[in-house]
Amino acid sequence: MAYSFETQCVHGGEERTWRDGERSVSTPIYQSATFFHTQIGHGQFNYTRQDNPTRLHLEETVAALEGGADAIAFASGMAAIAAVFELFRPGDHIIVSEDLYGGTTRLFNNVSAKNGLLVEFVDTCDAEKIRNAVRPETKAIYVETPSNPMMNVTDLREARRIAAAANALLIVDNTFMTPYFQKPLTLGADLVVHSGTKFLAGHNDTICGFVVAATKQLGEDVRLIGKTTGGMLSPFDSWLVERGIKTLAVRLEREQETALKLARALQENPHVKKVYYVGLPEHPGYAVNKGQTTGFGAMLSIRTDSEETALRALRKVRLITFAESLGGTESLITYPLTQTHDSVPEEQRMRLGIDGSLLRLSVGLEDARDLLADIEQALEE
Ligand SMILES: *Cc1c(COP(=O)(O)O)cnc(C)c1O
Numbered sequence: 001m002a003y004s005f006e007t008q009c010v011h012g013g014e015e016r017t018w019r020d021g022e023r024s025v026s027t028p029i030y031q032s033a034t035f036f037h038t039q040i041g042h043g044q045f046n047y048t049r050q051d052n053p054t055r056l057h058l059e060e061t062v063a064a065l066e067g068g069a070d071a072i073a074f075a076s077g078m079a080a081i082a083a084v085f086e087l088f089r090p091g092d093h094i095i096v097s098e099d100l101y102g103g104t105t106r107l108f109n110n111v112s113a114k115n116g117l118l119v120e121f122v123d124t125c126d127a128e129k130i131r132n133a134v135r136p137e138t139k140a141i142y143v144e145t146p147s148n149p150m151m152n153v154t155d156l157r158e159a160r161r162i163a164a165a166a167n168a169l170l171i172v173d174n175t176f177m178t179p180y181f182q183k184p185l186t187l188g189a190d191l192v193v194h195s196g197t198k199f200l201a202g203h204n205d206t207i208c209g210f211v212v213a214a215t216k217q218l219g220e221d222v223r224l225i226g227k228t229t230g231g232m233l234s235p236f237d238s239w240l241v242e243r244g245i246k247t248l249a250v251r252l253e254r255e256q257e258t259a260l261k262l263a264r265a266l267q268e269n270p271h272v273k274k275v276y277y278v279g280l281p282e283h284p285g286y287a288v289n290k291g292q293t294t295g296f297g298a299m300l301s302i303r304t305d306s307e308e309t310a311l312r313a314l315r316k317v318r319l320i321t322f323a324e325s326l327g328g329t330e331s332l333i334t335y336p337l338t339q340t341h342d343s344v345p346e347e348q349r350m351r352l353g354i355d356g357s358l359l360r361l362s363v364g365l366e367d368a369r370d371l372l373a374d375i376e377q378a379l380e381e
Pocket residue numbers: 076077078079101103104144148173175176194195196197198207208209
């Protein structure tokens with residue numbers, strides 16, 4: 001019998017597959033570059049860039065949580081996403097959400113374009129726009145939902161239908177929701193990517209990434225790219241991320257509860273013009289999101305009444321930390337304009353609404369009242 005999600009977070013993907021003779025309860029850290037053989041063909045592991053038992057245990061856990069056939073752990077989310085884009089060839093056309101993590105936009109504009117991929121930014125919240133962008137050379141649709149930082153929602157079932165009709169892959173960045181709230185592979189996606197740095201690792205203490213594949217074949221294709229280009233996750237970091245995942249479900253439950261409280265309270269704040277949180281019924285993507293997830297997550301953005309207010313809040317926060325990143329135990333506040341989305345072309349940024357008055361909040365595990373008191377005093381003149 002397959003265990004429930006919460007149990008898999010703690011114990012990993014399969015029942016006591018663990019190979020360690022010493023029977024440690026915590027997965028051992030195989031801090032070894034290489035593994036010896038007693039004869040030709042002996043031993044499962046060879047060389048840590050290619051395979052490592054600590055990393056493999058983590059990969060099995062993540063594959064199980066996402067409902068994938070395979071998961072590959074990379075040294076960062078960007079290494080994972082870059083590996084996925086090595087699946088394509090010059091001339092391949094790829095439709096991507098226009099509201100994306102800034103580093104991903106930079107990858108597409110600076111690296112993928114140079115390599116001859118035809119990357120087209122589309123408002124993927126509108127299925128008609130995706131459909132109209134499809135060409136004979138379309139090989140993939142790449143979406144983030146909810147998106148960063150505007151929390152726009154893409155209908156994954158619609159995207160899947162369009163991708164299937166075009167014989168293209170559907171790739172989903174599931175960093176914001178994590179498999180606890182959203183499992184794109186079960187909705188028909190082919191690949192899921194993660195910045196494991198965020199909610200999966202969950203403690204603002206390491207960088208990592210994942211590619212999860214719906215089929216063994218896709219998993220093998222990505223593994224070949226990973227071991228060849230070399231951006232694999234180290235044994236120690238694999239162990240840290242596995243430890244973080246043990247509490248994924250309970251962290252997200254609490255963080256989501258706090259995020260909803262903050263979202264509601266901030267809607268009433270005189271310095272806040274708009275709250276972007278998919279857990280608010282007035283959010284335009286509320287219904288679609290609800291139909292494809294089991295929750296709303298812990299990310300929200302706010303449009304303050306002016307750039308001055310936003311800059312003041314960044315100066316005055318005391319508990320909430322002004323820093324890039326998200327998904328950790330510590331609540332962080334980010335200024336997308338100059339931080340995460342600095343390398344997004346200005347015209348695209350303005351169209352999306354990423355201007356000087358926008359702040360993004362990642363809600364951590366502190367007490368909701370403490371967080372609210374802090375953001376409220378920070379917004380005040
Ligand atoms: C942070 C992030 C990435 C990049 O991951 P790194 O671990 O920083 O390399 C990709 N996508 C999303 C949605 C992110 O938040």
